[in-house]
Structures are given as C-alpha cells and as structure tokens.
Amino acid sequence: MGDNVEPVDASPPTQRVVSVLELLADADEPQTSAQIADCLALSRSTVGNVLSALRARGWVNRRGDLTYELGPAFMRTAERERSKLTEDSSLHAALQGLAEDVDCGVALVVVDGAEILFSAVVENRGRIPAGISVGTRLPLIPPAAATIVAHSSDLLRQPWLAAAEPGDRVKFEQLLGDIHVVGAAVWGVDSRSVATLDVLADVVDHLAHDPVSRTLRERVLALLGEISGTAYRPAELDTDMALPISYVSAPVFGSDGDVLAELIVGPMRAAVSRAERDRYLAAVIAAAKVIPGLR
Incomplete structure (x- = not known):
C-alpha cells in the first residue's frame, strides 16, 4: 500500500x-x-x-x-488545549500564579446578558466554585457577580436587586455598598456547608459524564449557588477570630475604568485567621488590577 x-x-x-x-x-x-x-x-x-x-x-x-x-464540554476541552499552548503567558499565567500564591482554586466570571459565564477556571489547587468548570453559565441573580454589579450602573444593578427575594433586598443593597468599602466580597459558610459543597461538587462532576442527567446537573448547580454562603460585613471582618471562608471575589476593571469581570478565589476553609483573610484579600485585589487580556 x-x-x-x-x-x-x-x-x-x-x-x-x-x-x-x-x-x-x-x-x-x-x-x-x-x-x-x-x-x-x-x-x-x-x-x-x-x-x-x-x-x-x-x-x-x-x-x-x-x-x-x-457549551461547557467544548469550552473545557478548548481551555485544556489553550492552557498547554499559553501556559507561560497572559491570562492563564496570571490566574495560575494567583492560585499558587493563595493555594486554592481561582475563577474568572463575566456577565453575558442575563447570565454569568465562567470564562476561566484554575482548579489544580482546589475546586472554585464547587462543581463549576469553564463555560458554565448561571443566572445573573443575587449573589452572583456581586462585585461586578456593585461597580455597574442602575441598568444592571436594579434588575439584579429585583431578582432577589423581597426580604433579602436590603441585605444585597448593603453588600453592594460594602464592596466599595472593602474592595472585594468575602463569603462565609459554616463547616457543615463546606462539606456539603464538596459532596455536591462530586455529584456535579459525576453528572457531567451522564448525557441523560443534564436537568439534574442544572438543579444541583442551582443548589450550589443557594448554599455558597453569605457575605461578611466590614465590621464582621474586623475581628481577630478565625472565620469560615468559602470565596473571596474582587472586580476587574478595564483601562477606561469600566468593570469587566469578577475574579474569585476559593479557600473553602472552616477556619481562617485574620492574617490569612488579609492575605487572601490583598492577593485577589492585587491580581484583579493586573489581569491581562481584559484591558
């Protein structure tokens, strides 16, 4: 032949x-x-x-x-291949560097219409957020993308607040103001919820390989969003006591000052000292200021 x-x-x-x-x-x-x-x-x-x-x-x-x-399966494959080709450059290198610095997972979220899109995820230091992968979309409802909403106009802010349960709207209005004070949002969950999030993440990962379980996977993802924690107020962070921390998120701005994305790190720890909290906050805020490829 x-x-x-x-x-x-x-x-x-x-x-x-x-x-x-x-x-x-x-x-x-x-x-x-x-x-x-x-x-x-x-x-x-x-x-x-x-x-x-x-x-x-x-x-x-x-x-x-x-x-x-x-969809997310295509995006995951593309991200893996892109990471192989651009491992030492731009966005991937910056996110990987942050993940190594804080020793936990990292994600980058953008707003796309009435949804949020996880455009990049570094999970070799831990899952962030639990069960989420590149390309995953979730509804743009509180508390999703709070640091983006906090720096956006009323065109985004008002529909976001309106999507909250009536009894929670004051809480989320306070959150948007607190983000300007702290420079980020710090989310806390109790130790039982941390364990639950990890189990649900395993369920999501398993369902990703079952073509008949898409609806169930979406329901589990929605549940993950509901129990991912409550943001601390500035006075609650001003304590020497160890606090449970699930995620820390900060806004990413463009050169024109417009908010473009949200950078998230996921310690997912039941007890984080004040010094460690300060380190997480400083790291994610500093990284958000120098994220490449979004200017």
Missing part, C-alpha cells in the same frame, strides 16, 4: 456534527437551529437532532432565547 493511501472521508453524520460545531465557533453571536440549518443547507430536523445530541453531552448550550452556542 505504501504512500498510495486514499484519504477516507468522514461519514456524513460526523461531517454534520463537525460543521455545526465549526459554525458556532466562527459565529459572532449565538445561532438559532433554523439559522444553522439554512447556513449548512441541512434540514431543520437533522440539525435539531445534532443539536440535541451535542447539548446532552454539554458540547453546545441552549440559551433562554432558544439560540445555541458552544
């Missing part, structure tokens, strides 16, 4: 799957099933079947307006 090997064309079903993924990767915005079908000259039922299969495995995500975009 030697070098005279005929190229083998991919099967038509495989070509359709690859074409859909390539189209979504190249598109400037999410696409409807009909747009994808028309662009690829495929029947809408065929594209619907392809999207359903990809969505079940997390390779595409269907948004609330029924458009599609690349």
Whole structure:
C-alpha cells in the first residue's frame, strides 16, 4: 500500500456534527437551529437532532432565547488545549500564579446578558466554585457577580436587586455598598456547608459524564449557588477570630475604568485567621488590577 493511501472521508453524520460545531465557533453571536440549518443547507430536523445530541453531552448550550452556542464540554476541552499552548503567558499565567500564591482554586466570571459565564477556571489547587468548570453559565441573580454589579450602573444593578427575594433586598443593597468599602466580597459558610459543597461538587462532576442527567446537573448547580454562603460585613471582618471562608471575589476593571469581570478565589476553609483573610484579600485585589487580556 505504501504512500498510495486514499484519504477516507468522514461519514456524513460526523461531517454534520463537525460543521455545526465549526459554525458556532466562527459565529459572532449565538445561532438559532433554523439559522444553522439554512447556513449548512441541512434540514431543520437533522440539525435539531445534532443539536440535541451535542447539548446532552454539554458540547453546545441552549440559551433562554432558544439560540445555541458552544457549551461547557467544548469550552473545557478548548481551555485544556489553550492552557498547554499559553501556559507561560497572559491570562492563564496570571490566574495560575494567583492560585499558587493563595493555594486554592481561582475563577474568572463575566456577565453575558442575563447570565454569568465562567470564562476561566484554575482548579489544580482546589475546586472554585464547587462543581463549576469553564463555560458554565448561571443566572445573573443575587449573589452572583456581586462585585461586578456593585461597580455597574442602575441598568444592571436594579434588575439584579429585583431578582432577589423581597426580604433579602436590603441585605444585597448593603453588600453592594460594602464592596466599595472593602474592595472585594468575602463569603462565609459554616463547616457543615463546606462539606456539603464538596459532596455536591462530586455529584456535579459525576453528572457531567451522564448525557441523560443534564436537568439534574442544572438543579444541583442551582443548589450550589443557594448554599455558597453569605457575605461578611466590614465590621464582621474586623475581628481577630478565625472565620469560615468559602470565596473571596474582587472586580476587574478595564483601562477606561469600566468593570469587566469578577475574579474569585476559593479557600473553602472552616477556619481562617485574620492574617490569612488579609492575605487572601490583598492577593485577589492585587491580581484583579493586573489581569491581562481584559484591558
């Protein structure tokens, strides 16, 4: 046979799957099933079947307006490959350096419409937040992305506050003011909740590999968001007592002063001394000021 090997064309079903993924990767915005079908000259039922299969495995995500975009499974794969190529540069190096400095997981969150998107996650020092991976989306409701909201206009702030339970709105209004005082948000949970978060993270990881459990995984993620803790007020942090800390988050600003993202570190510890709290705060605030690639 030697070098005279005929190229083998991919099967038509495989070509359709690859074409859909390539189209979504190249598109400037999410696409409807009909747009994808028309662009690829495929029947809408065929594209619907392809999207359903990809969505079940997390390779595409269907948004609330029924458009599609690349999903968390694709993003995780892309992030792993990107990290291999850019390990010593820009954003990945900065986030990895922060993770090593504080010895815990790190995540970068951006606001995308009515959702938050985890655009980068460093979890080789611990899971942050529990069960979350690159590409994961969650609703933009309190307390999600609080440090972004605190530095945004009323166009974002008012809908965010309105999404809270009526009895919690005053608490979240205080939180937005406290973030300006502290420069970040420090979240605390009791020791039992820390253990629960870790167990639920294992459940999320397991469900990520089960194509029929997407709905259950989304429910577990929602539960994680509900028990991730309450932000400390400045006076509560001003104590020499050890406190339980789940996450510390700080805003990332662009060169024009607009807030672009939220940087999160996840100690996930039941007892953190004052000196250690100060170190976490200083590290995440300093890192947020020099995050590359977002200016």
